[in-house]
Amino acid sequence: MxxxxxxxxxxxxxxxxxxxxxxxxxxxxxxxxxxxxxxxxxxxxxxxxxxxxxxxxxxxxxxxxxxxxxxxxxxxxxxxxxxxxxxxxxxxxxxxxxxxxxxxxxxxxxxxxxxxxxxxxxxxxxxxxxxxxxxxxxxxxxxxxxxxxxxxxxxxxxELLSEEWARLDRRIRVETRALRALWHARRETGQGISRRLARAVARPAEPVRES
Ligand SMILES: CC(C)(COP(=O)(O)OP(=O)(O)OC[C@H]1O[C@@H](n2cnc3c(N)ncnc32)[C@H](O)[C@@H]1OP(=O)(O)O)[C@@H](O)C(=O)NCCC(=O)NCCS
Structure with a gap:
């Protein structure tokens, strides 16, 4: 890989x-x-x-x-x-x-x-x-x-390209994980959370947490 x-x-x-x-x-x-x-x-x-x-x-x-x-x-x-x-x-x-x-x-x-x-x-x-x-x-x-x-x-x-590519890849992975967590929460609790999910998806992306 x-x-x-x-x-x-x-x-x-x-x-x-x-x-x-x-x-x-x-x-x-x-x-x-x-x-x-x-x-x-x-x-x-x-x-x-x-x-x-x-x-x-x-x-x-x-x-x-x-x-x-x-x-x-x-x-x-x-x-x-x-x-x-x-x-x-x-x-x-x-x-x-x-x-x-x-x-x-x-x-x-x-x-x-x-x-x-x-x-x-x-x-x-x-x-x-x-x-x-x-x-x-x-x-x-x-x-x-x-x-x-x-x-x-x-x-x-x-070097510049590999840096940009790595940042983009990390951001996508972090946000995919957050969306997946919301999706599972929605499945567990039923439709009640779908509005929250919609709001989260509509919200502009936050910077990747650097810690
Ligand atoms: C050395 C270290 C950084 C290797 O990291 P790694 O991610 O496992 O290495 P890679 O998977 O990229 O391996 C690359 C190549 O290194 C060699 N290699 C890695 N681990 C090996 C092992 N346990 N035994 C023999 N060769 C090994 C192989 O040639 C390998 O290529 P191959 O898989 O095509 O055969 C890791 O073992 C480590 O963190 N060790 C403790 C800290 C340390 O020793 N630092 C070095 C001093 S600065």
């Missing part, structure tokens, strides 16, 4: 914190390279600099963040950190996040994309290798890196 990945904003901080709180201790250790307390995790999320770095997320059908990529901006390179919730793994979300991170790094003129993981992290090493990254061992850690081609008008447009 081709997962749609959306750029995250400061308004998503709570959703990002919830995503990390749903990762088990082992996933957190793989993601950050060491064990992390819940307080340290909150601190990390609070300190994310959305001006300098870029965060991307893949939302599930319940509008929760199934996967997150943190693309930290180094001098000429982007360093990526990835996490996908256990029950969403193996479905291509990690690959989609890494692809979007590379497209973004290229669009902003960075020369390389890198990521660092623990040496026994087979899933990450295979994902990186499958994405064409070269693996090295640096200070006992596995470093994956790839040189990015220069941005072109097409690659910049590709």
């Amino acid at each position: 081709n997962h749609l990945v959306q750029r995250l904003q400061p308004a998503h901080r709570k959703a990002i914190a919830r995503h990390f709180s749903r990762l088990d201790a082992e996933a957190l250790r793989l993601r950050f390279g060491h064990a992390l307390t819940r307080a340290a995790l909150r601190e990390y999320v609070a300190r994310i600099d959305f001006q300098r770095d870029a965060l991307f997320g893949a939302f599930d059908d319940a509008d929760r963040l199934a996967g997150v990529a943190h693309v930290a901006r180094l001098e000429a390179a982007a360093e990526v950190g990835l996490s996908v919730l256990r029950r969403h793994r193996g479905q291509g979300i990690g690959r989609a996040l890494l692809g979007r991170a590379a497209t973004h790094a290229r669009a902003i003129g960075l020369e390389r994309i890198e990521l660092l993981c623990l040496p026994h992290n087979q899933a990450m090493a295979r994902l990186a290798a499958a994405a064409g990254m070269t693996l090295h061992t640096v200070d006992g850690m596995t470093q994956a890196s790839a040189t990015l081609p220069s941005a072109t008008l097409l690659s910049v447009c590709e």
Whole structure:
């Protein structure tokens, strides 16, 4: 499945914190390279600099963040950190996040994309290798890196379009879910709710809740 990945904003901080709180201790250790307390995790999320770095997320059908990529901006390179919730793994979300991170790094003129993981992290090493990254061992850690081609008008447009597409897809999914809930309520309670349903459908769409 081709997962749609959306750029995250400061308004998503709570959703990002919830995503990390749903990762088990082992996933957190793989993601950050060491064990992390819940307080340290909150601190990390609070300190994310959305001006300098870029965060991307893949939302599930319940509008929760199934996967997150943190693309930290180094001098000429982007360093990526990835996490996908256990029950969403193996479905291509990690690959989609890494692809979007590379497209973004290229669009902003960075020369390389890198990521660092623990040496026994087979899933990450295979994902990186499958994405064409070269693996090295640096200070006992596995470093994956790839040189990015220069941005072109097409690659910049590709990033803009994938962002718009992801937003539209998410909005449609959120609103479809709301309508489905109303529909079920109507079926359970009979015609009494149909006027309310009609009013809800007629009401202009509210912005997607970013939490
Ligand atoms: C690493 C991680 C992000 C992969 O996410 P994912 O959504 O499951 O990955 P995908 O489904 O996109 O898999 C893409 C490719 O990665 C490789 N891969 C993924 N999981 C794998 C596993 N458990 N074992 C071996 N290879 C694996 C495969 O090559 C796969 O391609 P294929 O399905 O065509 O064989 C996820 O396992 C995770 O969140 N781990 C904990 C945090 C972490 O390790 N972060 C990395 C450090 S930054």
